[in-house]
Amino acid sequence: MEHHQTVTTVSKSMPDRAMLGVRQVLSRGETLYTEDDFAGDWFIVLSGVLRTCRYLPDGHRQVTGFFFPEDVFGLEAPTRRTSAEAVTEVVLMRYDRAFLDGDEEVSLPSLGHARHLLLGALDAAEGRIELLGLRSACERVAGFLLRMDSLMDADGYIFLPMGRADIADYLALTVETVSRTLSLLARRKLLSFRGPQRVLLVSRSQLEELAGGRPWSSPATIVQQNIAYTAQRDGPGHLRTNHYISH
């Protein structure tokens, strides 16, 4: 996965506006910048996973995004909307803001023009909006897992680099609800866990249904198919009570 060798050791030797960045490494949990900092640079993840967060006055934390290799972040205007923290060890490229504000067209190594890059960031943000717009914990958790598909290993298992708390704060749920929902989906055999971090999506199609599925077209022909917690029997002992009860 460590292909940053091709992109890294650029910069500084060229004095001109040749659009080159600086490579930077963060260790687990390290904070790159904080809310309200001056937003001088923007970044591209080369390896590892990073999260952006807000800390609300009531003490709650909001995770506004996870960023994986090739993802761009930190593009916001004069000050930071969020802080940026390393979920795992992270290697990233730092670019000067002037390269976006300036008049010259920017060409980035292996990522094309600045416009292309911005469109990608916008697309990712809209994906997050769709995810957060889902109503139930089940929908959001299923949607979340489907978006982590790119983290799949050779054996088909997804490795979740972030903890339950990160997921919860990302989906506007509690740790307990995330954990319960994952357990439930596993009991329903839509998922299979190998430790808390490694998960196999057994039935993508059913997960997509839960998550509001592949888009749909017009407001007609409504196929009522509301799969609630209580609407199906479990594996063996068809325990379809509320409160996640199982055993």
Add this chain to the structure above:
Amino acid sequence: MEHHQTVTTVSKSMPDRAMLGVRQVLSRGETLYTEDDFAGDWFIVLSGVLRTCRYLPDGHRQVTGFFFPEDVFGLEAPTRRTSAEAVTEVVLMRYDRAFLDGDEEVSLPSLGHARHLLLGALDAAEGRIELLGLRSACERVAGFLLRMDSLMDADGYIFLPMGRADIADYLALTVETVSRTLSLLARRKLLSFRGPQRVLLVSRSQLEELAGGRPWSSPATIVQQNIAYTAQRDGPGHLRTNHYISH
């Protein structure tokens, strides 16, 4: 408000890549494009209000954005992620996608370069993410109202062009919950209504508190100030029961 005279009647006479758009008018409720359509153009709102929606397989509708004058939308990749529908009568400018994809730098009338425009759209999307990341109905409704500040009249009242259903589908709530929450905030005298569409933000500071407030800094010094429905007495008869009970 109708300043589109300066921007409108351009286009077509100039054959070259002079970056000019076509003016277009939508009437209330009209659909501009639909999910999965080919995304050939993008748009800027000149007047009126527009919404983008997804229709989920379970019949629910998700409103992923409201767009006001000067807002940009429809920038997504080869096909539409959402449909676009006019909330009020809308006047907009339509631009060809090639102006974004092309190599030449684009300069738009009164909006600067394409990059600037994309950064604006990204900023708006991130604002929506922060809003949807709030947990309770109270927080989201308060946050929503604060973001509608720009719709303020001369008398200080905000005119809400969209119905309760639009707000509900935007905040991932039900119509009833939105209505109840607005009523509650009005009883608490943070709001004052003059008909369902016209609302005055009586206490912005308290609304900001509810909405997760102006950002905050670090994960320390937590000022526990969780204003729940039941945590305060109402105007006269301190009825702090649950279920929104009041009278």
Add this chain to the structure above:
DNA sequence: CGGTCTGTTGATACGTGTCAAATCACGTGG
């Protein structure tokens, strides 16, 4: 082997969804 941290499970309170009905806003026609 006893710390702490993360994740899971349980019991219960409470917030929000659902279904139903009343009320209000507003356009139409008398």
Add this chain to the structure above:
DNA sequence: CCACGTGATTTGACACGTATCAACAGACCG
């Protein structure tokens, strides 16, 4: 200008889903 009809909004009663508080289990580390 007012009566009426229709749709939007508000309110009520109740069920259900999620938050909360608490306890337990497992992983990692000293």
